[in-house]
Amino acid sequence: MDRVPEVAVVGAGIVGLCTAYALAERGTTARVYESGVPGHGQSSGQSRIFRHAHDDARLVEFARQGRAVWDEWADRLGAELISQDGVVALGGPVPERLRILQDAGGIPVRTVDNAELHARMPLFADYHGPAMLEGDGGAIRTRVAIESLANALGDSVVTDEVISLHPTGHGTVEVLSAAGREEYATAVVCAGLGTARLARNVGLSLPVQPAAHVRLTFQVRGAPPERVACLQDSSGEFGEVGVYAAPYPGNSRYAVGLSQTVEVREDGSFADPSALVALNDRARAYVSHALPGLDPEPVEYLHCWVTSLPWSEDGMAVWEADRIFFAAGHNLFKQAPRLGRALASAAMGEELEENLWPAAALGQPR
Numbered sequence: 519m520d521r522v523p524e525v526a527v528v529g530a531g532i533v534g535l536c537t538a539y540a541l542a543e544r545g546t547t548a549r550v551y552e553s554g555v556p557g558h559g560q561s562s563g564q565s566r567i568f569r570h571a572h573d574d575a576r577l578v579e580f581a582r583q584g585r586a587v588w589d590e591w592a593d594r595l596g597a598e599l600i601s602q603d604g605v606v607a608l609g610g611p612v613p614e615r616l617r618i619l620q621d622a623g624g625i626p627v628r629t630v631d632n633a634e635l636h637a638r639m640p641l642f643a644d645y646h647g648p649a650m651l652e653g654d655g656g657a658i659r660t661r662v663a664i665e666s667l668a669n670a671l672g673d674s675v676v677t678d679e680v681i682s683l684h685p686t687g688h689g690t691v692e693v694l695s696a697a698g699r700e701e702y703a704t705a706v707v708c709a710g711l712g713t714a715r716l717a718r719n720v721g722l723s724l725p726v727q728p729a730a731h732v733r734l735t736f737q738v739r740g741a742p743p744e745r746v747a748c749l750q751d752s753s754g755e756f757g758e759v760g761v762y763a764a765p766y767p768g769n770s771r772y773a774v775g776l777s778q779t780v781e782v783r784e785d786g787s788f789a790d791p792s793a794l795v796a797l798n799d800r801a802r803a804y805v806s807h808a809l810p811g812l813d814p815e816p817v818e819y820l821h822c823w824v825t826s827l828p829w830s831e832d833g834m835a836v837w838e839a840d841r842i843f844f845a846a847g848h849n850l851f852k853q854a855p856r857l858g859r860a861l862a863s864a865a866m867g868e869e870l871e872e873n874l875w876p877a878a879a880l881g882q883p884r
Contacts (some may be wrong), residue, residue: 552677691840724844737771833882
């Protein structure tokens with residue numbers, strides 16, 4: 519009979535896969551439960567932005583350390599996981615975020631003028647406001663990352679839904695899934711929208727705020743540019759103050775989303791179903807004004823859930839109860855390898871990093 523792995527990881531999105539991979543680095547076996555296809559929940563899509571810029575200097579440092587893990591794993595997995603074209607940020611927040619990044623040290627960042635902005639973002643309209651470039655930022659190759667990690671983990675990833683889990687009272691954790699019942703030394707829950715529900719089973723009330731989000735993908739007009747940066751536009755110059763965008767591999771398509779989300783009721787229903795449609799329309803309108811290098815008719819739509827914490831849209835935290843760890847937050851893709859290593863360390867009996875405890879409110883401007 520096969521030996522049961524030491525750690526149960528619930529959820530095969532990017533955080534769960536990174537946690538299991540980090541455990542494997544240290545010689546610890548894990549079983550990763552996923553009810554669907556790995557990486558097709560909140561980790562869906564072809565790209566995300568890797569950026570260091572945050573309003574909390576602690577999160578800047580976390581991202582700086584995380585970039586090193588991304589690079590290490592890219593070498594080991596033999597795949598490009600982050601593009602080399604940088605991230606351009608526009609608008610009023612630029613001076614303060616530039617200061618925070620420069621104070622952190624070791625992060626290539628500088629202001630750019632209109633000419634360099636156009637060279638870095640040839641798809642973009644004319645713009646003369648505050649702008650900065652993060653040289654070590656870029657587009658995360660999300661599908662490559664998910665597939666590379668899932669392939670490396672092999673049959674450790676199982677298609678099964680976790681219904682409940684609980685401490686046994688004798689130092690282990692029991693996991694009840696749709697197809698089984700197993701005991702583990704510990705468990706790490708990275709189940710996105712399902713994390714708060716599973717946490718309630720062990721007496722934890724996570725302040726997760728579920729919402730829905732829209733991201734549209736557009737075709738580049740003509741030949742794809744050789745270089746195109748990711749974009750964060752907080753300027754309001756083109757009708758929106760919270761826009762982010764990232765290229766697909768090959769630069770022939772560009773995904774554009776608004777940071778605004780649509781709130782949902784506790785049962786997951788929409789108080790105003792038309793609000794999600796309105797976000798679609800606003801994203802299309804933004805592209806028609808700000809990105810003349812794109813055909814304004816979307817070629818792909820992505821509607822997905824987000825799970826935010828109340829102190830910041832970039833906030834994240836880890837809760838623990840009797841050797842069961844629950845990770846929650848928003849915009850976690852870029853942080854996943856670094857967070858995965860922290861969760862793996864905690865699962866192996868080390869102290870959870872102080873900044874990851876909920877009381878630290880990581881991501882909150884200070």
